[in-house]
Amino acid sequence: MLPALLVRFRPTGPWRFGPDSGARNRVDPVCHSDTFFSAVTAAMSQLDSLEPWLEATVRKAAVRLSSLFPWQGDILFVPAPKGLWPPPASSRIRWGGTRFIPSRVLELLLAGKTIEEDRWLVDGPSGCLVPSGGRFRGTGPFREGLRTGAAVDRWNGGVAPYRTACLEFAEDAGMWGLAVFADDAARESWIGPLRAALRLLADSGIGGERCLGWGRSGEPHFREGRVSELLFRHPIEHSEPPNARWLLSLYRPANGDAVDWSQGSYSVVTRTGRTWSPARSGDLKRSVRMVSEGSVLVSQMELAGSACDVAPPGFPHPVWAAGFAVSLPVNWKKPIPASLPPLEAQTAPAPAPVPIPAEPAPTAGETLEAVDSAPPQQESQMEQEPPAEFPPEEIPAPPGVAEPQAELPPPEAESAEPQAPEVQSADEPGESRIEAPDEDSEEPGRTPEVTP
Numbered sequence: 001m002l003p004a005l006l007v008r009f010r011p012t013g014p015w016r017f018g019p020d021s022g023a024r025n026r027v028d029p030v031c032h033s034d035t036f037f038s039a040v041t042a043a044m045s046q047l048d049s050l051e052p053w054l055e056a057t058v059r060k061a062a063v064r065l066s067s068l069f070p071w072q073g074d075i076l077f078v079p080a081p082k083g084l085w086p087p088p089a090s091s092r093i094r095w096g097g098t099r100f101i102p103s104r105v106l107e108l109l110l111a112g113k114t115i116e117e118d119r120w121l122v123d124g125p126s127g128c129l130v131p132s133g134g135r136f137r138g139t140g141p142f143r144e145g146l147r148t149g150a151a152v153d154r155w156n157g158g159v160a161p162y163r164t165a166c167l168e169f170a171e172d173a174g175m176w177g178l179a180v181f182a183d184d185a186a187r188e189s190w191i192g193p194l195r196a197a198l199r200l201l202a203d204s205g206i207g208g209e210r211c212l213g214w215g216r217s218g219e220p221h222f223r224e225g226r227v228s229e230l231l232f233r234h235p236i237e238h239s240e241p242p243n244a245r246w247l248l249s250l251y252r253p254a255n256g257d258a259v260d261w262s263q264g265s266y267s268v269v270t271r272t273g274r275t276w277s278p279a280r281s282g283d284l285k286r287s288v289r290m291v292s293e294g295s296v297l298v299s300q301m302e303l304a305g306s307a308c309d310v311a312p313p314g315f316p317h318p319v320w321a322a323g324f325a326v327s328l329p330v331n332w333k334k335p336i337p338a339s340l341p342p343l344e345a346q347t348a349p350a351p352a353p354v355p356i357p358a359e360p361a362p363t364a365g366e367t368l369e370a371v372d373s374a375p376p377q378q379e380s381q382m383e384q385e386p387p388a389e390f391p392p393e394e395i396p397a398p399p400g401v402a403e404p405q406a407e408l409p410p411p412e413a414e415s416a417e418p419q420a421p422e423v424q425s426a427d428e429p430g431e432s433r434i435e436a437p438d439e440d441s442e443e444p445g446r447t448p449e450v451t452p
Contacts, residue, residue, distance in 0.1 A: 014166035031068035072141035079294030083265030099127035242329030252323025266295030
């Protein structure tokens, strides 16, 4: 295992790391390795060690930096390894709600041991798996806060208020990171300058809003050793030879890295930002895609990674985005999808026949009585109305043609004058009488009424 230096920062105020979206009211709980590398490079330039530092890191990868993660008390929180976390579902703890887990829990996970559920709780605001007992009482190492500020126009006195998100740390908590050396010779060469640069960062600050005093820390705590010794209490005994690497930093593949991208579990993030340089600052850097922390990549060899120049066009010098890999060996097993047992066709039992009780045969007298009491069936006759007859449609004659005159029937012989009906007396029953119309009536052609 490679030699390394572990550093713990003890914040004296709020810290801020901008999210990928760039939203001012959001904050990232991780200081990514490219941001950490840029901060150390800026400190090296103030210590007059910029060119040797770039030669040892960008060109030779003698020193590689991890991302910064939270710590609390004696617990180092690490990103949950993708594909290996969460453990089997539990009715007490929702393992999937954790983003950071203690290194001792990861030690149990890699050794194939069982995690005791009653000893841990998930702190929702920070996403950390914390002990259920002890002096912390289930609280996480940090909380996200909002600080209010205002931009004042010095010309006309206009005010533009705004709110900025930040990380507010609990007592005895902060951020930790690793510096991994390629060999013992690189450690001897750079352990001193690196300690000095990290102390300078503790005084000047890391991250955003440093002009307000954010990102500062007390005296950082250093610890030297091998990577596995710094993270775990006991050496990890793998049941099988490790076939994958678990990332503690952002990773940009190098030409010599052999990664089986068809396996493993990983995610990709897009990194960008703005430049900070004594020559020129504030320009937008070119974006680059990298594999995120916590990813598990299938590879039989240790990953190296690379850096790329993301300087905007016309910038006076290169701007390096570090994608060097800081990783640990783990065992990766391809997950087997859960399959249900095949369904076997089963024949349903035939329903038992329901016995129908036999009815007693009717006697001759009952049969005759039933026949006599039956009402006679009357046949219904349906009367069909003849179809309605419509007169033929008259077609008008074309203009200029005389319409044919209808033929009149021949005159009939004059019939005899009709005789007046007999007038019967109204006193006789069943007889009718005819009343003569009134001469003064306004209807001269009215038909006389017949009164029964």
